[in-house]
Amino acid sequence: MPGRNEAPPRVLATEAAASLIEEIRADHPDILFHQSGGCCDGSSPMCYPVSDFKLGERDVKLGEVAGVPVYISGSQFEAWKHTQLILDVVPGRGGMFSLDNGRERRFLTRSRVFTEDELAALGD
Template sequence: MNTDTAEPRVIATEAALAFLAEIKRDHPEILFHQSGGCCDGSSPMCYPASDYRVGETDVKLGEIGGVPFYISGSQYAVWAHTQLIIDVVPGRGGMFSLDNGRERRFLTRSRLFGGGVACPLPGA
């Protein structure tokens, strides 16, 4: 993993951390994987840790609320210059994500390291 910056690669808003705590009450051992844009767009997907196999090329960006956050190596190469900001908005989560059915969903915003405006990832 590129460690050129002292800034964390992934952070979360207070609203996202509160929503994450709610999910952790039902599922204590979970992880995030940043979707690559297939079926659920570019949403951060939240899974029971025992139900998701982290791939050999996946990169651990860090943790939010004590939960590990991964992204595929190929997607990391494209987004290495950005900080991911996990937020929560009204809506339905990804089909297999633990935020589904809670009428709120996680959303990834991003900003360039060293400044820049936070914006949703394409397709989010």
């Protein structure tokens, strides 16, 4: 846990997620995550080759997990900024355009609400 005045990370990854990221990076070295906003693939974290995804000017970088940047749309960030996102892996198929598709495991976002002290450190 970060110290009292140290801002906590906005995004983390479980060991299972880090392992799947490593597997995907063996095939696609430069990737990013974008937290989906709920259209075609619900609210799944989507994994793309950097060259295949155009970031919007309102997208917010939450941080990095296993050396991979994680973004979210500005409007969704406003709704979720009080939570820490935790990338995890569960059995199943990934989003139809996400690089975890076809690997029989998919990324899933879990979350927890930041404490008052953590929110204060984040400046929210």
